[in-house]
Amino acid sequence: MTPVEVTWWDAAAGIAAWTDVEDLTDEMRIIRTVGMLVATDENHILLALSYDAETNHVDTTLKIPHPMVLDIVYLEPPPRRRWWQRR
Secondary structure, three states: OEEEEEEEEOOOOOOOOOOOHHHOOOOOOEEEEEEEEEEEOOOEEEEEEEEEOOOOEEEEEEEEEHHHEEEEEEOOOOOOOOOOOOO
8 A cells, every 4th residue: 555645626525414505505625635545446546544554454444536536646655663662
């Protein structure tokens, strides 16, 4: 898997409560998401926001249709480091 930053048109944003139709907007939103590129097919890209390399498990995935993707930037993974020393 490769770390990426994806810029895409949000197709799912909305209001999750009862709302007057007059209060709705058709404003398009551009979203930037950083995650691990899990897979691509002819219709979608699949991102995982969390990845456990030891178990090969992912968490919080996004399946974004190709027509919604504006840009993909491939990122360099950060160097591995220890956050604390055992004594």
